[in-house]
Amino acid sequence: MIIAVDAAGGDYYPDNPIKGSIQALDELSDLTVILVGPEDSIKEELSNHEYDEQRLLIQHAPEIIGMDESPAQAVKTKQNSSIVKGLGMHKAGKCSAFISAGNTGALLAASTFLLGKLEGVSRPTIAAMYPTVQGVRLMMDVGANLEMRAEMYVQFAQMGKIFASEIMGFEDPKVGLLNVGEEKEKGTDNLKEAYQKLSALPNFAGNIEGRDIFAGKADIFLCDGLVGNILLKFGESIPGALNTFVKQGIKTLGLGSDEAKLVNKVLKASLAEFDSEQVGGVPFLGVDGVSMVGHGSSSPLAIKNMILNSAKCVDHSINDKIVASLK
Amino acid sequence: MIIAVDAAGGDYYPDNPIKGSIQALDELSDLTVILVGPEDSIKEELSNHEYDEQRLLIQHAPEIIGMDESPAQAVKTKQNSSIVKGLGMHKAGKCSAFISAGNTGALLAASTFLLGKLEGVSRPTIAAMYPTVQGVRLMMDVGANLEMRAEMYVQFAQMGKIFASEIMGFEDPKVGLLNVGEEKEKGTDNLKEAYQKLSALPNFAGNIEGRDIFAGKADIFLCDGLVGNILLKFGESIPGALNTFVKQGIKTLGLGSDEAKLVNKVLKASLAEFDSEQVGGVPFLGVDGVSMVGHGSSSPLAIKNMILNSAKCVDHSINDKIVASLK
Numbered sequence: 001m002i003i004a005v006d007a008a009g010g011d012y013y014p015d016n017p018i019k020g021s022i023q024a025l026d027e028l029s030d031l032t033v034i035l036v037g038p039e040d041s042i043k044e045e046l047s048n049h050e051y052d053e054q055r056l057l058i059q060h061a062p063e064i065i066g067m068d069e070s071p072a073q074a075v076k077t078k079q080n081s082s083i084v085k086g087l088g089m090h091k092a093g094k095c096s097a098f099i100s101a102g103n104t105g106a107l108l109a110a111s112t113f114l115l116g117k118l119e120g121v122s123r124p125t126i127a128a129m130y131p132t133v134q135g136v137r138l139m140m141d142v143g144a145n146l147e148m149r150a151e152m153y154v155q156f157a158q159m160g161k162i163f164a165s166e167i168m169g170f171e172d173p174k175v176g177l178l179n180v181g182e183e184k185e186k187g188t189d190n191l192k193e194a195y196q197k198l199s200a201l202p203n204f205a206g207n208i209e210g211r212d213i214f215a216g217k218a219d220i221f222l223c224d225g226l227v228g229n230i231l232l233k234f235g236e237s238i239p240g241a242l243n244t245f246v247k248q249g250i251k252t253l254g255l256g257s258d259e260a261k262l263v264n265k266v267l268k269a270s271l272a273e274f275d276s277e278q279v280g281g282v283p284f285l286g287v288d289g290v291s292m293v294g295h296g297s298s299s300p301l302a303i304k305n306m307i308l309n310s311a312k313c314v315d316h317s318i319n320d321k322i323v324a325s326l327k
Numbered sequence: 328m329i330i331a332v333d334a335a336g337g338d339y340y341p342d343n344p345i346k347g348s349i350q351a352l353d354e355l356s357d358l359t360v361i362l363v364g365p366e367d368s369i370k371e372e373l374s375n376h377e378y379d380e381q382r383l384l385i386q387h388a389p390e391i392i393g394m395d396e397s398p399a400q401a402v403k404t405k406q407n408s409s410i411v412k413g414l415g416m417h418k419a420g421k422c423s424a425f426i427s428a429g430n431t432g433a434l435l436a437a438s439t440f441l442l443g444k445l446e447g448v449s450r451p452t453i454a455a456m457y458p459t460v461q462g463v464r465l466m467m468d469v470g471a472n473l474e475m476r477a478e479m480y481v482q483f484a485q486m487g488k489i490f491a492s493e494i495m496g497f498e499d500p501k502v503g504l505l506n507v508g509e510e511k512e513k514g515t516d517n518l519k520e521a522y523q524k525l526s527a528l529p530n531f532a533g534n535i536e537g538r539d540i541f542a543g544k545a546d547i548f549l550c551d552g553l554v555g556n557i558l559l560k561f562g563e564s565i566p567g568a569l570n571t572f573v574k575q576g577i578k579t580l581g582l583g584s585d586e587a588k589l590v591n592k593v594l595k596a597s598l599a600e601f602d603s604e605q606v607g608g609v610p611f612l613g614v615d616g617v618s619m620v621g622h623g624s625s626s627p628l629a630i631k632n633m634i635l636n637s638a639k640c641v642d643h644s645i646n647d648k649i650v651a652s653l654k
Contacts, residue, residue, distance in 0.1 A: 133571040143507055146515050180470055180556040188473050188553065210560030214568035226515065227554055229507040231561070233537030241541035242569070242597075244460040249597025255589075262586060263593045270569075270576025 001030050001311050002095040005303070007037030008064050008082040009102020011296045014038075014045045017101065020303025022051050027304070028311060034095055036061050036086040061085040067296055071105030075113065083107055087114040090289050097290035097310035099281060101298035107291065108144055108284055115289035118319055120326030122149070124286035125156045126225075126293070127163065128232050131273040134216030138164050138173075143229035144284070150193035153177065153222055157201055158325045159285040160220040166316040167309060175201065176208035176218025178227060183207070198222075239271045280305025283313055285322070290314055328357050328638050329422040332630070334364030335391050335409040336429020338623045341365075341372045344428065347630025349378050354631070355638060361422055363388050363413040388412040394623055398432030402440065410434055414441040417616050424617035424637035426608060428625035434618065435471055435611055442616035445646055447653030449476070451613035452483045453552075453620070454490065455559050458600040461543030465491050465500075470556035471611070477520035480504065480549055484528055485652045486612040487547040493643040494636060502528065503535035503545025505554060510534070525549075566598045607632025610640055612649070617641055 005021050007014040014037055021033040032055045035042050039060040046056075063081040065074045075084060086098045087110050100107055104126070112124050127140035140160050145152065157175045164173035177195055179187040184195050186207055198204040205218050213221060213231070223231070246267055250260045280302050281294030290313045294306045313319075332348050334341040341364055348360040359382045362369050366387040373383075390408040392401045402411060413425045414437050427434055431453070439451050454467035467487050472479060484502045491500035504522055506514040511522050513534055525531045532545050540548060540558070550558070573594055577587045607629050608621030617640045621633045640646075 133568055133575075146507065178557055180473065180553060191553075210557040210562075211564040213561055214564050223557075226507060226518075227557060230505055230537040230550075230554055231557070234540055234558070234561075235537075237538040237541050238565075241460050245597040245600075246593060248460075249593045249595075249599075252596050253593060255593070259589060263590055266573060266576045266580060266582070266590045268576075269579050270572040272576075273572075 001028065001314065002032045002034065003307055003310055004034045004036050004059070004086040004089055004095040004098045005307065006082045006086055006098070006100030006102050007035040007042050008061065009100040010294070010298050011067070012298075014042050016298060016300050017303050018042065018045045018049070019300035020298075020307065021056065022049055023300055023304040024307040025052060025055055028308065031055065031307070031311065032057065033307070034059050034089070036082040036089070038062050038064075059085060059089065065103050065106050067103050069103060069106065071103060071109040074103065074106045075110045083110050084114070087111060087289075087291065090291070091115055096314045097292065099292040099294070099303070099306045099310050101281075101294040101296055101303065104143070104293050107293050111284045111287045111289070111291040115287045115291060118286055118288050119323050121155055121286040121322075122152050124284045125159065126284055127160060127282050128228070129276070129279045129282065130213065130221065130232070130235060132214050132216030136168070136273060136279065137216055137219055137221060138168065139221040139223070139228055139232065141223065141225040141228050142232045143225045146225045148190070148224045150190060150197050153194040154197045154201065155286070155326060157198060157204070157220065157222055159322050160222070161203055162318055162321045162325060163283065163285060164219055166318050166321065167312050170219050172203060173219035174203050174205040175220045175222055176205045176212065178221055178223040179207040179209065181207065181209065235274070239274045242267065242271065277302045278305060280309050283310070288319065290319070328355065328641065329359045329361065330634055330637055331361045331363050331386070331413040331416055331422040331425045332634065333409045333413055333425070333427030333429050334362040334369050335388065336427040337621070337625050338394070339625075341369050343625060343627050344630050345369065345372045345376065346627035347625070347634065348383065349376055350627060350631040351634040352379060352382050355635065358382065358634070358638065359384065360634070361386050361416070363409040363416070365389050365391075386412060386416065392430050392433050394430050396430060396433065398430060398436045401430065401433045402437045410437050411441070414438060414618065417618070418442055423641045424619065426619045426621070426630070426633045426637050428608075428621040428623055428630065431470070431620050434620050438611045438614045438616070438618040442614045442618060445613055445615050446650050448482055448613040448649075449479050451611045452486065453611055454487060454609050455555070456603070456606045456609065457540065457548065457559070457562060459541050459543030463495070463600060463606065464543055464546055464548060465495065466548040466550070466555055466559065468550065468552040468555050469559045470552045473552045475517070475551045477517060477524050480521040481524045481528065482613070482653060484525060484531070484547065484549055486649050487549070488530055489645055489648045489652060490610070490612060491546055493645050493648065494639050497546050499530060500546035501530055501532040502547045502549055503532045503539065505548055505550040506534040506536065508534065508536065562601070566601045569594065569598065604629045605632060607636050610637070615646065617646070
């Protein structure tokens with residue numbers, strides 16, 4: 001199992017990708033990691049660590065794609081970036097997966113362009129883990145496809161089902177279509193058509209509403225990338241906003257510092273699921289390869305989990321299963 | 328000031344509409360309320376209260392439009408419902424406003440059909456109050472228009488600005504366009520066109536993202552009714568979900584019941600802004616009249632606040648100001 005890791009992506013490179021890679025090597029004995037990025041800075045960081053040199057290789061890639069760079073332009077002009085180099089190696093069969101905490105748009109563009117699409121897939125999608133009171137669920141699309149034709153909802157439902165059952169461990173994941181009401185005649189013409197097409201799937205649970213997200217009424221929340229992206233970023237803002245709301249509440253009630261400390265401790269424990277560290281990352285489903293992206297702020301633990309998850313995607317042949325399910 | 332109140336709408340009629348009306352009469356000396364609904368049940372509830380008979384009148388309307396009834400069908404077939412009767416009286420000039428906690432879809436359909444649209448308005452919209460760490464903000468559209476042409480964003484921004492400044496007391500309300508990124512070239516073609524048209528408004532603050540909602544980065548969050556409706560219902564679910572998250576957190580930490588009580592007390596105080604009672608309701612902006620809708624679960628206090636807000640809309644001539652702003 002050879003996995004390429006972007007050592008020039010995210011907010012804390014090359015440190016966090018390198019630390020996470022070493023942790024993954026400790027955990028998975030048949031793993032080899034290729035760090036992709038500027039050789040000098042990788043070597044410098046590596047000099048601080050103990051590791052097995054046979055299993056931690058370097059692929060020099062001097063160009064850096066910034067987090068806010070225009071994706072299409074960056075991928076086109078920076079052929080020696082870690083993203084283009086790493087995915088090129090994956091395409092050439094030199095590794096089984098590529099993971100990165102870098103520019104999501106550039107990763108999606110490069111993954112689609114360099115790896116190509118799986119048979120039967122109109123467009124690759126990006127999913128995200130979403131916290132609910134029932135545990136983490138899958139939301140998709142969260143920004144790759146702002147407008148979706150009806151058949152794309154069906155393809156995404158199929159891909160999500162395979163990812164949720166093979167990688168997240170859901171037994172029979174139910175798909176809910178985010179809409180303005182539960183009845184099948186609710187929503188835009190496009191959503192009505194999607195509902196009709198989705199009804200052919202045995203695991204379709206019908207329309208769900210905004211209030212059903214946190215309740216975990218489905219295992220996969222299907223929506224277009226505009227709705228999903230706004231909900232994803234809104235969800236990520238909730239712990240911080242709650243801290244502020246609670247700070248105001250503590251002030252209103254005039255609590256002492258011991259009481260305030262207790263409340264903050266409980267809040268932190270209560271919102272543990274909002275922490276993306278454990279999740280690691282999510283794959284671009286629908287591309288002909290395993291390409292996974294994590295949050296820009298990914299910690300070493302998040303990078304490690306992303307590497308382990310991508311290995312799981314390879315082990316479980318999820319792409320073969322996706323192609324079979326779309327036939 | 329004569330205001331008609333739907334005494335057959337919401338989850339707790341006729342009790343709550345009647346109690347709220349009596350409270351409003353106590354607060355506003357020049358107010359007369361006409362309760363619209365089945366005469367017998369109104370009289371029965373009124374017999375439990377002390378009130379000024381000269382200022383609390385009854386308009387018999389025997390038919391009931393259920394909360395889940397198909398709006399268009401209900402409005403068409405139930406001519407003797409409180410909604411159709413009440414809005415008919417408003418159209419005929421027998422009252423200055425109509426307020427209801429009933430079926431939102433039926434209210435929107437009847438308001439649009441019976442009152443007509445204001446000059447320059449393509450489609451009426453429904454806005455909602457949204458809690459943020461900076462205080463309550465306005466979100467629109469939240470379900471009346473699932474798909475919006477670019478010029479509708481501009482009209483809604485203008486109407487929202489007038490409502491926010493005249494009724495909510497914002498000095499110079501800033502309008503943010505909900506999108507997947509801040510840059511003007513982000514989003515669908517429709518959103519890009521909307522951005523361009525909105526740029527002509529002096530109070531346009533550009534694109535905002537999901538994470539900017541709770542941060543209160545704008546005073547008016549502009550979005551289509553699909554995004555807005557999902558966000559509205561998601562937002563309404565947050566206090567309940569948090570209670571569950573915190574219950575789990577308390578269990579994880581193994582806290583005692585006194586500590587748990589303290590935490591729940593703080594949580595309640597912290598989330599006071601999520602309580603829709605104080606807000607009362609929101610108007611259908613863009614119709615030629617004042618028609619306001621509240622949550623189905625509206626308490627007497629919420630009904631009272633809705634009546635007072637509708638009186639304020641009349642006093643401030645917000646419709647004249649909307650027509651002038653759209654010229």
